[in-house]
Amino acid sequence: MTPEEFRAAAHQLVDWIADFRARAAAGELPARSTVAPGEVAAQLPDHLPDELAAVAELLAELEQVVVPGISHVQHPGNFAWFPANASLSSVLGDLASSGLGAIGLSWQSAPALTEVEEVVLDWLRQEAGLSPEWRGTIHDTASTSCLVALLVARERASGFSKDAGGLQSAMAPLVVYTSAEAHSSVGKAALLAGFGRDNLRLVGVDPVTYAMDSSALEAAVAGDRAAGRVPAAVVATIGTTASTAIDPVQEIADIARREDMYLHVDAAMAGSALFLPECAWLFEGVEQADSLTWNPHKWMGTVLDTSAFYVRDPALLQRVMSASPSYLASKADGSVTQFRDWGIPLGRRFRALKLLFQLRLDGLDSVRRRLRRDLANAAWLAEAAAATPRWRVVAPVVLQTVCLRHEPAGLGWAAGGAAGGAGLGVTAGGEAPDGEALDRHMAALTERVNSSGRAHLTTALLGGRLVTRVSIGAEPTERRHVEEVWRLLQEAADAEVSGTRS
Numbered sequence: 022m023t024p025e026e027f028r029a030a031a032h033q034l035v036d037w038i039a040d041f042r043a044r045a046a047a048g049e050l051p052a053r054s055t056v057a058p059g060e061v062a063a064q065l066p067d068h069l070p071d072e073l074a075a076v077a078e079l080l081a082e083l084e085q086v087v088v089p090g091i092s093h094v095q096h097p098g099n100f101a102w103f104p105a106n107a108s109l110s111s112v113l114g115d116l117a118s119s120g121l122g123a124i125g126l127s128w129q130s131a132p133a134l135t136e137v138e139e140v141v142l143d144w145l146r147q148e149a150g151l152s153p154e155w156r157g158t159i160h161d162t163a164s165t166s167c168l169v170a171l172l173v174a175r176e177r178a179s180g181f182s183k184d185a186g187g188l189q190s191a192m193a194p195l196v197v198y199t200s201a202e203a204h205s206s207v208g209k210a211a212l213l214a215g216f217g218r219d220n221l222r223l224v225g226v227d228p229v230t231y232a233m234d235s236s237a238l239e240a241a242v243a244g245d246r247a248a249g250r251v252p253a254a255v256v257a258t259i260g261t262t263a264s265t266a267i268d269p270v271q272e273i274a275d276i277a278r279r280e281d282m283y284l285h286v287d288a289a290m291a292g293s294a295l296f297l298p299e300c301a302w303l304f305e306g307v308e309q310a311d312s313l314t315w316n317p318h319k320w321m322g323t324v325l326d327t328s329a330f331y332v333r334d335p336a337l338l339q340r341v342m343s344a345s346p347s348y349l350a351s352k353a354d355g356s357v358t359q360f361r362d363w364g365i366p367l368g369r370r371f372r373a374l375k376l377l378f379q380l381r382l383d384g385l386d387s388v389r390r391r392l393r394r395d396l397a398n399a400a401w402l403a404e405a406a407a408a409t410p411r412w413r414v415v416a417p418v419v420l421q422t423v424c425l426r427h428e429p430a431g432l433g434w435a436a437g438g439a440a441g442g443a444g445l446g447v448t449a450g451g452e453a454p455d456g457e458a459l460d461r462h463m464a465a466l467t468e469r470v471n472s473s474g475r476a477h478l479t480t481a482l483l484g485g486r487l488v489t490r491v492s493i494g495a496e497p498t499e500r501r502h503v504e505e506v507w508r509l510l511q512e513a514a515d516a517e518v519s520g521t522r523s
């Protein structure tokens with residue numbers, strides 16, 4: 022494709038994207054994809070066609086094959102998972118990045134790629150109110166950031182075993198701690214980093230807040246020390262995935278310091294709230310951590326894949342991550358940042374342009390306004406649900422996610438109150454709930470809302486029982502959309518109850 026051909030094609034594509042996003046934001050597409058497994062693949066040729074396609078033909082395929090095969094998270098009825106906003110300003114930065122076709126192998130391969138990344142992450146640091154001790158880089162995801170953190174922790178705790186016999190030569194097992202409510206990526210990173218499942222402790226949580234119980238952490242560390250194991254790292258979460266619980270980072274940091282453990286803070290979702298002074302309390306103690314990650318590609322709205330990873334000791338990170346093949350040597354070495362030594366990939370994308378475009382074209386004040394709108398909408402929903410008979414808000418609403426249960430009378434109640442289960446109390450009616458029946462009820466009513474196409478919700482286990490999560494924060498979601506999902510939930514609950522009874 023020549024630059025002139027690109028110009029013509031790109032204009033068509035950009036027009037298509039603008040129209041698509043307008044339709045998504047207006048809620049004109051089903052919030053959850055309706056395709057069956059294999060349906061998308063079946064519409065594509067088995068083999069690469071010999072004939073070349075015209076751009077118009079590909080755009081028609083995008084429309085007819087791809088769009089139905091997407092759960093539209095840029096839809097005002099998207100309350101699933103966590104927000105995955107993709108501000109159009111950052112999409113422009115992504116296009117610029119691809120168009121430049123730069124490769125970040127070393128500072129020399131694209132000095133701007135390194136230096137724009139350093140500068141925009143420092144802008145974010147300042148706006149987030151983090152101290153100048155932090156230095157940041159961009160990884161693809163929080164999962165990668167956590168893996169990198171745990172690799173560093175492993176090396177620090179093993180006296181840099183990688184430089185000799187590796188973990189296989191370690192004298193004592195190294196242990197990682199996180200809470201039972203931590204994201205699955207933490208456990209995955211611990212396993213990939215070689216700690217082994219036997220050395221991964223899922224520390225208990227407070228039954229009301231779902232935050233890590235720091236005294237349980239202390240006890241687990243003491244038990245491991247007594248057994249001759251080496252506590253190596255703790256991963257605290259600010260904003261857990263099920264309910265946005267806030268681990269007591271300051272208390273955890275005190276234990277980590279005393280026990281010489283590496284502390285990584287996973288604020289993948291909640292980190293965007295760093296821009297709101299009124300949310301500063303959520304991050305108390307974060308300055309004591311060794312590393313911190315949060316995803317601008319969630320609530321803040323920088324298109325995937327943009328995970329900010331900050332460390333306080335870049336030299337430690339580089340000692341673990343650096344690789345300097347001779348073909349990358351340049352005379353700038355030693356005086357510049359080499360981001361290949363801050364993570365796993367060698368060839369890096371110019372991801373910082375996504376942030377640069379969003380920050381310069383939209384600015385952070387528009388992000389702050391949106392986050393405050395979402396916090397207010399979540400508070401509204403929590404209040405409405407708490408005031409409605411048979412509905413329960415089952416976890417504190419500290420951010421924009423509301424975890425709900427509907428506990429109907431006469432449906433699945435165990436005679437004599439058997440099988441209540443963690444997280445369920447005796448209801449206002451004095452009945453003891455049958456946890457499994459209520460789980461099925463929650464799954465069914467959530468599915469009923471999702472199949473309407475008007476909204477998309479996900480369920481999660483909280484305290485061992487199923488809840489419906491209403492995770493507010495898609496860019497186009499206004500109060501009326503939250504009111505609508507609340508109405509849909511209540512209608513679905515009523516329909517399930519009458520269906521069950523009939």
Ligand code: PLP
Binds near residue numbers: 103164165289316
């Ligand atoms: N940590 C938390 C608390 C999350 O909620 C998530 C995803 O939602 C992740 C980590 C993983 O994020 P990523 O998809 O960037 O790997």
